[in-house]
Amino acid sequence: PSFMAPEILLKKKESYSYSLDIWSAGYLLYILLIGKPFPWYVDTLFNEKTNKKPDFNKVLKKMTKFDNESVNPNDTNDPNIPIKFLIWNMLRFDPVNRWDATTVLDYLKNFQESMQ
Numbered sequence: 001p002s003f004m005a006p007e008i009l010l011k012k013k014e015s016y017s018y019s020l021d022i023w024s025a026g027y028l029l030y031i032l033l034i035g036k037p038f039p040w041y042v043d044t045l046f047n048e049k050t051n052k053k054p055d056f057n058k059v060l061k062k063m064t065k066f067d068n069e070s071v072n073p074n075d076t077n078d079p080n081i082p083i084k085f086l087i088w089n090m091l092r093f094d095p096v097n098r099w100d101a102t103t104v105l106d107y108l109k110n111f112q113e114s115m116q
Contacts, residue, residue: 003027006063006093009056019095022104026090033083038066067093082111 005023
């Protein structure tokens with residue numbers, strides 16, 4: 001369920017678009033950089049011992065909390081801000097606010113150029 005964008009969990013079929021892929025890519029990027037899944041992942045695993053199914057309402061609440069934690073791209077005290085800002089924008093709860101592929105690629109290109 002972690003790779004599932006909120007619109008899938010909310011079953012909003014009318015909003016299925018490429019933004020779903022951006023969500024999954026952002027989640028995968030997070031795992032590759034941090035080395036562990038997002039906090040909401042642990043709560044969504046199927047518990048074989050108790051036969052307990054995932055609580056998607058709990059997952060959606062945690063996704064919303066993450067979305068509300070704004071990342072300031074101008075924070076010069078944290079060297080990780082550029083990647084945090086990228087991931088945060090790829091994992092926006094509302095697909096309208098989520099970056100599209102062009103914006104992600106432009107951001108990465110600009111970031112690369114600023115490092116040279």
